[in-house]
Amino acid sequence: MDKIIVFETFYNPIEANIVKSRLLDSGMQCFLTDEHTIGMNPLYTQALGGIKLHIFERDLEQATALLQEEGFSPGFSMTSDGGEEEVPVKEAATTGMECPNCGSNHVGYVQATKKRFGMLTVFISFILFVYPFHVNKTYHCFDCEHEFEK
Ligand SMILES: [Zn+2]
Numbered sequence: 001m002d003k004i005i006v007f008e009t010f011y012n013p014i015e016a017n018i019v020k021s022r023l024l025d026s027g028m029q030c031f032l033t034d035e036h037t038i039g040m041n042p043l044y045t046q047a048l049g050g051i052k053l054h055i056f057e058r059d060l061e062q063a064t065a066l067l068q069e070e071g072f073s074p075g076f077s078m079t080s081d082g083g084e085e086e087v088p089v090k091e092a093a094t095t096g097m098e099c100p101n102c103g104s105n106h107v108g109y110v111q112a113t114k115k116r117f118g119m120l121t122v123f124i125s126f127i128l129f130v131y132p133f134h135v136n137k138t139y140h141c142f143d144c145e146h147e148f149e150k
Pocket of ligand 1: 099100101102103104141142143144145146
């Protein structure tokens with residue numbers, strides 16, 4: 001009988017299911033524990049130590065390699081705070097665009113700060129088996145923080 005080990009611990013049920021699906025797709029047996037409790041109340045996540053993804057020890061190397069290929073890394077965690085967190089806005093080259101909100105031309109073409117890893121994006125990506133790793137680009141006014149499309 002093969003030994004079953006905890007491969008990875010997640011604090012986000014969606015992320016846990018994405019990884020689980022990838023492993024199953026590749027023919028590796030795996031299962032999650034504590035998923036239901038955490039899904040119902042995220043506050044329990046810390047108390048329970050997260051959602052555990054179990055695999056057979058013999059699959060460890062293959063599973064690790066697969067996830068690295070997919071862009072996951074050990075300890076990878078897409079935090080469950082819903083993607084509202086502010087990321088540092090990279091100063092971009094002058095675009096010549098004018099902010100429709102305040103008229104400033106101090107406008108850069110940057111990563112969209114508000115849509116990044118929104119729960120809906122993650123959810124849709126999960127259904128389509130596409131990872132939400134591409135980043136939306138948007139115009140960003142450095143004076144009033146307004147963000148707009150062309
Ligand atoms: Zn502005």
